[in-house]
Each structure stands twice: as structure tokens, then as C-alpha cells.
Amino acid sequence: MKIEYAFDVEDRIFQPKDYIYINYRKINNQDVLPYFIFLNTAVGVKVRKITTRRLWLLEDKFKRRLHDLIHSQLIGTNGTNIQTVIGLEEACDGCVKCSNIAKKCLEYGPLRISTLQTMTYSKNYKKLHVTDKLFEDIAEYCISKSKNKEECFKELDKTILSTISCDKLALWINENRVIPNEGTDLKFDHRHMPREVIDIILRKWNVKSLKLCMLHMTKEHMCNVKWMQYDYFTRVRLNDPYLKTKQSDLKFSHVEVSLSYSSNCVRDLGNRQLIVNQPKGYDNFIPNIRRMFPTDKITMDLSHWYDIARTDIEKKMSTILQVVTMEQHQNLSLDIKFFVESGIVKKLNEETNKEDLLGIAPGYVLQENRLHCFKKSSPFNGNNGPEVFLDNKWIGRRFQVDHAENRFHFKLDVYIKEKELEERLDKKLLQEYPDSFVGHFYA
Ligand SMILES: [Zn+2]
Ligand SMILES: [Zn+2]
Ligand SMILES: [Zn+2]
Structure with missing residues (x-):
């Protein structure tokens, strides 16, 4: 329910x-x-x-x-x-x-620290959810119980018990956190997390696979900063330059990334130069995942809500490819589901003042697969939500990039709402551009 x-x-x-x-x-x-x-x-x-x-x-x-x-x-x-x-x-x-x-x-x-402290029993969970805030709370709890770094890590060891195990760990990470007492110049960003807290959880709970949920808004948007006044914990962020991130010796079968409720991360994966806002470094996202949560399989979904799903499919596909291959990956299978608005398939030609249909970005090979899925959504009417959220069918096509020599396989599945495809079909334009991106959705 x-x-x-x-x-x-x-x-x-x-x-x-x-x-x-x-x-x-x-x-x-x-x-x-x-x-x-x-x-x-x-x-x-x-x-x-x-x-x-x-x-x-x-x-x-x-x-x-x-x-x-x-x-x-x-x-x-x-x-x-x-x-x-x-x-x-x-x-x-x-x-x-x-x-x-x-x-x-x-x-x-997600567990609050008070719930975590009751988990002294022995149990195997299928899945546990934790937040970036919990990591800070744990770090600060251990600091408060100790006089030096050694005692602090002993306390950490007592706080995370290996009687608990979980097959899959979901990390909820807020992209828009603020530091208290920063005055009026609040900077909304993803914040540092205490690496040793994350690592001990992954290790002692025997985590086999992960889900990262990047969220542009959560209840816990205010950071704890006290733990950063101590030099005990390594600070990590998924959007920091990846060369600084230490390689973990753990291994996970799969890292699933949900960007359905992300704004910054999605935006930075599809835009290199931002006109209005500063990029927040999420082009480091995949290399950092592979250092913190080593895996050969990453799946991701990019939502249609925010900046990247609206204009110029050709450019977005190119940028996504550029970002995901920024580091030359060895042994990686990367699957991205990209949900776009139908307007993304065309572009106004300023010379002719006519709309041109865009093509497939270079580097990708169209696959035979015919994909579809359902997502719930219904329009809002001002302040009034819909009576019911209905299923919408999305139609997808698969575009693939293979670098066999590195065993890097990248599948980009682009989805457009079936209704938008039906309503905005312009047969004349499609004939004019026989090799257009959107043409493949009608074939
Ligand atoms: Zn409650
Ligand atoms: Zn940093
Ligand atoms: Zn190659």
C-alpha cells in the first residue's frame, strides 16, 4: 500500500x-x-x-x-x-x-539513530534504508562517547553490529543540504559524509547490492557539522573530484541509482555548460560510485521532470555519453533509462524558422528492442491535486555503445509517453527526415 x-x-x-x-x-x-x-x-x-x-x-x-x-x-x-x-x-x-x-x-x-540503537537482535533483512543524515548522527554519537579517535572507532564498532545483515542497502542522499549558521548566503549542495561510517555498515551488515536514491528534497536538509570539527573521519561526496576518492576493497553485485527525484545530479549528467547555475560536480558521479561501491553493473533512471529532458535529444545523448565515459571504465555494464518530453526530438531552425527533427547522436547504435513501461502521473490543476493518478504508457527505444576492448557496455533506453507520440505525430516532417531520432519510435 x-x-x-x-x-x-x-x-x-x-x-x-x-x-x-x-x-x-x-x-x-x-x-x-x-x-x-x-x-x-x-x-x-x-x-x-x-x-x-x-x-x-x-x-x-x-x-x-x-x-x-x-x-x-x-x-x-x-x-x-x-x-x-x-x-x-x-x-x-x-x-x-x-x-x-x-x-x-x-x-x-530509513532508520533514525534511535531505531538503529534498538537493533541489537540477530536478523537478516532483505533491504534496509539509511540516510546521509544517519551517517552524520552515528559519527557524532561516537564522538560524543569518546575522548580520542581510537575510542571513537571502538564506539563505532559497538554501534554497528554484525548480528544484522542486509542483502540490499538503500542510501537516501539529499542533494540540497545546507550548513547551519551560514547566514543568508545558503549554498544548497550535496554534503560530505563520514566514509568510515558507510564502510563499516557495508562490511558488518554484509551488504550485497546497493541502491542510491538521490533526492532534491528531504526532511533532513540541515547538516550536522560538529563531526567535521574532528579529524577522525574521511569526508566523501559523490560529486567531489573522483581522483581524490579512495578505492574500496569491497565488491557489490549491482548498484542501482534512482534519479527519479533528483534535480542536480540528473542535470549535471546531461549538461556540461550550464548558463544559469553552476554545475555541482555530478559528472564525477559514476567514477565515485565505482570507487566507493565497486561494482560491474550500474543501472540508473533519469526522470523527465527536470532540466535535461526537454531540449535537443541529440545534444543530451552526446553529453550523457561524454559524462559516462569521462573515465575509461573497465568491466562495466551501465544501463540508463532516460524519460524525456516529446519536444526534445525537434529544434527550431533559426534561419528557416522551421522545426527540424533531430537525429541520433554519434557513437550510439540503435537496437532492435521494443520497450515499454508504465508510470503513474496525472496533471495538477493549480493547488489542486488530481483525484487519482493514472497509468501512463511510455514507449522506449534502446541505443547502445560498446567498447569491447574495455568490456564497457552502455545501454541508453530513451522513453517517450505514448500519448505524446500519438498526438504530436507530423507525418510530413517525418518523411522529410527519414533518419530522425523520433522516426524510430514509429517504426
Ligand atoms: Zn514512528
Ligand atoms: Zn570534498
Ligand atoms: Zn572502443
Whole structure:
């Protein structure tokens, strides 16, 4: 079951609203309890999985009530049927009810430090979620319990227990964090993380694969800075120059990167020169992943919300290729799903004042594959969310780059909404440009 607060990503002013989406359907505050009771009694559902998103953006009273209703109505005190709970601690910052449920789940998180400290039992999780803020909290907790570096790392060793293991670790990383007391000149950026905290978690929990979720907004946007006053921990950022990043000796089967809710990282992967904003160094992203989380397989999805999915497909494909091959990768299979707006396939020719259809960027080879997928979305009408989020079909084509000598294989799957393809078909233009990029979507 999915319970989320949704807003129009285009609109940057957030007003707490009095409704929430439950399984993509709008439910008003006062209807939540009757709806949960209905599910329990009339339908008799046994909720196994609860994913909540952005509940922290709700008005305080509604948020607390919803947190408590989820526990009392959907999970139950014994949590007999529950297997997955994601995001609920965003509403309470960690509480006893939540940490009790963490113990019952196969997938849980993101953990607040108070929940982590209750995990003294022995358990194999399928998946645990942690945030960049948790790493800072752990570092500062260990510093507070010790007098020198040696004691600090002993404390770290006692805090992360190897009785816990998890097959997959999801890291939630906020791209827009600020340092407190910086005055009015706030710089929104991805911030340093204590490397040794990350490494000990990966090691002691015996993590086999990772998911990195880059988020342009989370509840925890304020950094802890105290740990940086001590010289105990190595500082890492995924957007720092990669040559400075120490190579880890761990190995992971797969690193999955979700950029569906990213803004900076997505932007920097598709733009080399930015006119308005400074690039934030995310062209170092893949080389840094391979140093911190060594793997031969990276998959990524680039969303259609932000800057890169709108103009000039040819240029974007070229830039993406340039960025992903910035370092010559050995033994890497990289799959990127790129969701674009249909306007990206053409460009206004200023001389003729006509629209030209763009081609496929050099270096890529079109593959035979016919791809499709579904994503939920519906338009917002001003301040009013849609009654229901509907499935939209996306059509995809695969473009591939192989450097056999390095065993580097890069697949770029570009997706366009089926509806946009149908509505904006210009047969004359397509005939005029028989080798256009978009032409392959109709073939
Ligand atoms: Zn809680
Ligand atoms: Zn740095
Ligand atoms: Zn080559």
C-alpha cells in the first residue's frame, strides 16, 4: 500500500494540504480513518507492504494522526502480516512503535539513530534504508562517547553490529543540504559524509547490492557539522573530484541509482555548460560510485521532470555519453533509462524558422528492442491535486555503445509517453527526415 503526499514538482512553494494519496487515490484527512476501517473490515486486506512518501510535508497534527492510524489500523501492535515499511519514521523521527515494527519487517527504513540503537537482535533483512543524515548522527554519537579517535572507532564498532545483515542497502542522499549558521548566503549542495561510517555498515551488515536514491528534497536538509570539527573521519561526496576518492576493497553485485527525484545530479549528467547555475560536480558521479561501491553493473533512471529532458535529444545523448565515459571504465555494464518530453526530438531552425527533427547522436547504435513501461502521473490543476493518478504508457527505444576492448557496455533506453507520440505525430516532417531520432519510435 502506498501512502504519499504529492505536489506539483513545477511549483516550488509548498502549502500543507489536507489530503493524501492512498494507492494513488486522493483521500481527505477526515476520510482516512473510515477508509482504513473499510479496508480492514469490509475488504479484509492484510497489509504486507506500506510505503509512505513525504509525510513530513503534511501539517503537524495530520501527520501525527496519520502515523498513529497507520500503526493502529494497518500494521497492528503485533505486526503479524507486515513485511515492508518504508518512510514512516519521516513522520515521527523514530519512535518505539516504529522500532518495534522494524524488528518484524524484511524491508525497513530509513532508520533514525534511535531505531538503529534498538537493533541489537540477530536478523537478516532483505533491504534496509539509511540516510546521509544517519551517517552524520552515528559519527557524532561516537564522538560524543569518546575522548580520542581510537575510542571513537571502538564506539563505532559497538554501534554497528554484525548480528544484522542486509542483502540490499538503500542510501537516501539529499542533494540540497545546507550548513547551519551560514547566514543568508545558503549554498544548497550535496554534503560530505563520514566514509568510515558507510564502510563499516557495508562490511558488518554484509551488504550485497546497493541502491542510491538521490533526492532534491528531504526532511533532513540541515547538516550536522560538529563531526567535521574532528579529524577522525574521511569526508566523501559523490560529486567531489573522483581522483581524490579512495578505492574500496569491497565488491557489490549491482548498484542501482534512482534519479527519479533528483534535480542536480540528473542535470549535471546531461549538461556540461550550464548558463544559469553552476554545475555541482555530478559528472564525477559514476567514477565515485565505482570507487566507493565497486561494482560491474550500474543501472540508473533519469526522470523527465527536470532540466535535461526537454531540449535537443541529440545534444543530451552526446553529453550523457561524454559524462559516462569521462573515465575509461573497465568491466562495466551501465544501463540508463532516460524519460524525456516529446519536444526534445525537434529544434527550431533559426534561419528557416522551421522545426527540424533531430537525429541520433554519434557513437550510439540503435537496437532492435521494443520497450515499454508504465508510470503513474496525472496533471495538477493549480493547488489542486488530481483525484487519482493514472497509468501512463511510455514507449522506449534502446541505443547502445560498446567498447569491447574495455568490456564497457552502455545501454541508453530513451522513453517517450505514448500519448505524446500519438498526438504530436507530423507525418510530413517525418518523411522529410527519414533518419530522425523520433522516426524510430514509429517504426
Ligand atoms: Zn514512528
Ligand atoms: Zn570534498
Ligand atoms: Zn572502443
